[in-house]
Amino acid sequence: MGMQGDFLQLLKEQGYTLGSPAAGGAGHTLTNATTILAFKYRDGVLVAGDRRATAGNMVMYDRTDKVLEIDRYSVMAIAGVPATAYEMVRVLEHSFKYYRRTQLQELSFDGKLRAVSKLLKDNVPAALAGTGAVVPVFAGYDVEQGAAKIYFYDILGAEFEGAEYAVSGSGSPTIRGILHYLNTWGPQPLNTLPEEEAMVQALRLLTSAAEFDSATGGINRESSLYPVMKLITGAGVQTVPDATLKPLFESQVVRYV
């Protein structure tokens, strides 16, 4: 049994369950709300997310990290209940490592996608009870095929390939339209954008989302609060430091009238 390298199965054998539904949870205001986005650019995928966590009209925290590195080549951006989402990321992180170390080879990209689906499926009761819905975007670089890939999910675990871009969270309807417009009628398709321009677009998109969605945190220069942004290329996942985002934001996102 253990020879298959399935970490979740191992946990379950020891009595672990992910996200058991809490009765009457629907009445409570839970921490959630977000804008996350992922799109393909010239060198790979860019994944970014705002940093606000809210519960109803309360801002719980303004420095949340919603773009989480699972391994060297994959990232999960999370929208929904953070408690469940963080737990899922922890399970995935350990699952991929456990698979690699036991089987002495990397889990395939498709195998990683299935692992995400399986977790979401296990989480359905909690999601429907209103205490643990998570709507992630999974992005990564398929080393074997040499291609960047983006997938998004619904709360039941259905997996959709977002060919060029994917969005999730309360602020996402605003920017979904912008992404569609940019990609279809913009000066150039998103997947041909060079790195710096891709970063500028991501900053603009998140700023737009924050403009129309109170649950999405904007960029706050006074407290040097910038979104979390990660680039995934053939060289692996790389986090864009605030020092890079700051000048881009100041020169190309802020409008001085």
Place this chain on the structure above:
Amino acid sequence: MYEEPYRWVEAVGNRRQYLDEQFKQGSPVVALTYDGGILLATVSKGTPKLYEIYDRLALAGMGHPTDLEKLRFSLLEMAHVEGFNRSPSDVTGSRLVKYGIAPVIKQAFEEVYKAPFIVRILVAELGSKQEKDAFLTINYDGTFEETTARAVLAANPAVQVKMLSYLKENTPATLSLEQGLDLALRTWAIGSLAHQQQDESEHQTGTESSTGGATSSAAAVPNSDTLITHIRGTAGERTVECAVLERQAPGSSKYRPLKSGDLSRLLPKSLQSVVAG
């Protein structure tokens, strides 16, 4: 018949003899700290002998591959469940060994109706600083030893002592990866030559009893050329297998096997011929 205490002691004694016999043909393993982390090196034939266990833990083994696999899986299981349920920093080599596999190995060794594990195991743990790097070696009877700076696996204690003293004498104040690799392979050769010599001298004393002098000369440390020739002689049918735990590696997993490209970059000219491919 093992109910009688004497029989049991005798059976365990036989077991020791049998197990000692199993490691004679084995390839030694060398582990040492260098300025950037821990280096593990051996020369393997077919099945690999070095493995990743957890973020900062590596495993090396001698003995039967299937037994090693069994123990490797239980180490992996324990490490990952603990790392998930508590935190990665709670996964320590010493806990995994002392409360995890050492008791299992001891029990298998003493249950004379069942098969023992034919293994000698080395667990290397990368600390936050070089002083905190640690090594654990476990014998087939479940006894373990904790050391710092260096550790080896070999067919018997005499060879281990020989290898360790060579390592100690030849370790400078700071050791780069290149120097460490060179030193590790030379130490491997010390052990491997000692295995050969012991094997030969046993054969000789078995057939003719006139070569008592040959065994005493085997105790001398072979010179550098002999060592290099011995390492070179292994190329072809065997492969040099090396791995590092790198303190500065990006991400949480610090283990990295050295591929033939890395080896040809790191090895001295005199040993280039051992790189496969």
